Amino acid sequence: MESDAIVVGAGPGGSATAAHLARRGLHVTLLEKATFPRDKICGDGLTPRAVKQLIRLGVDVSEGAGWKHTRALRIHGGRIAPFEMPWPQLADFPDFGMVCRRSVLDQRLAEHAAAQGVRLVTGANVSAPVIDERTDRIIGVRTGDGRVFSAPVVVACDGVSSRLATRMGIHRREDRPMGVAVRAYFRSPLSDDDCLSSWLELWDGRPHESALLPGYGWAFPEGDGTVNVGLGMLDSS
Template identity: 30%
Template sequence: MKRFMQQHDICILGAGPGGASAALHLANKGIRAVLLDKAVFPRDKVCGDALSGKVVSELKRICPDLTGRLSQQESQLPSWGIHFVSPAGYKLRVPFRYNYDPEADVPSGYISKRVDFDDFLIREVKKRPEITLLEGIDIASIEKTEDGFLLSDKSGNHKFETRLLIAANGAHSSFARQIAGIKQEPAHYCAGLRAYYKNVGGLDQDNFIELHFLKDFLPGYFWIFPLPGGYANVGVGMLSETVSQKKVNLKKEMLRIIATHPEFKERFAGAELAGDIKGYGLPLGSKKRVISGDNYMLVGDAASLIDPFTGEGISNAMISGRWAATQAELCLQQQNFAADFMQAYDKAVYNRLWKELKLSRRMQRLLHYPWLFNQVAAKASRNQALAETISCMFTDLDLRERLKQPSFYLKLLFN
């Protein structure tokens, strides 16, 4: 094969939602970039496949009719809410929006296998002449040069020199660890497993996603998210710290829950596992990190931006991709790629996300107090106003703020 060296102002490593969003926002500004991925799309990514309201608004920011086009895909299901089930079994049915009408309203969320959703974004990428997408390029080494970085692929046949590197290569990014110095800390990292099952019984008619906090699997959670075609995404997540302290075998635990829990035993009786059970890491944004430096920015999972309570990371990857494009434009305009100039990127990302990441960290701690969780769920399952409060908490940060105050629980428990 012919060896070749390419030179670019901007190279984006990784074409998941973070990298693809960065490339699309740059293209909207008329700025060219090369976008590299080791995979050839469509490709799978281990995930719960839930696309939140924040994803919907990020799609609109890329292109106003992108959400409309997503809702026309047969590969997605609109989702109208979430079922929380407390350790004592109290079920809380929380719509994302009150008085919703599935026939008339635009859904607040979707569920779509990542193999399809990421390919949906890549098809947008392929329409843009400003983006050079190169698939099947596995970058094995990244060296600092005087003016930027030199990326070389595994085969040694492809080399890319770039002034600015946007590293969006996911949770296992060695660039994030080795060059940006972001450590994988078990207290800020979650282990997750995902499986696809066909014909799980008892799914919600409006495609509510289900999060179950089971008393013998705390502080972890078990989820069932409905998918088109009679499939469901089923999985478990637990903080890596707990996994190693308690020596938890996640796969065994997940299969045990499905086989022995009185409710799931029944719901999975006619279900069939489709494909393998796969695991992947979730780098949580429960701690602030430095996410840029000389000639580079980290985006999405490479920057550890996953919500520590909900496990949601797609939207935060897209948000950071958008801010990386804004900063890249400034870098080009001012021909400044120095670390201190790049700090504006860190500020913009954390200005947008830190408040909610911090709150979610506190909510995550609630899982260590199952009795409190049970009391709240028990009350809310009988109290419409409280259920509405929890429902609004998804979109209203001030309400989430109230949820972290002890007085909220005292009033709730003794009223």
């Protein structure tokens, strides 16, 4: 199968890239190893900067379209009482953030890309690049089931442990920290909160009277009766 461009990985970055290319008249193939809906560990929070990118893609980000809006970030830590930082009102950005489960967000963006003319292929687990022996350049990819997709441009959007990038000799920079996180969903009346909440201090006992733990915590309201609760940290060792 030939295209003008191949995008490997239908996460937000891959689907956005594919959609922008298709809107400019290119024939784009978007390959995703899983089938939708599929989940990713994430806080599900979108800042106004991210919302702006959805608007640029032509996505309807209204609450009527099913998006949970937020007005501020609530900070816990540094003093006893939490305080709120409203999303700024700037000419270049919307004045609201959003919360959306990754299982929903990724499918919405992939389907939006397909609506722009992108050929979305799910269940396509890219296993190796196809290399032109004359130029030593990538000219396509091969999937685990033997299919070959060809294009003069291939974009690797298959995540932090990108198999395609590794096969092309591109490895993670060891001088950059690795982010790790865990999260779960809990039913809570805080689901209808209009703020993202973040804990910048984590203690193993009473605050300011016990050991300060590394990392941070969050609780993001989903608007569906649940809250995304997680812990994250950067490993720079």
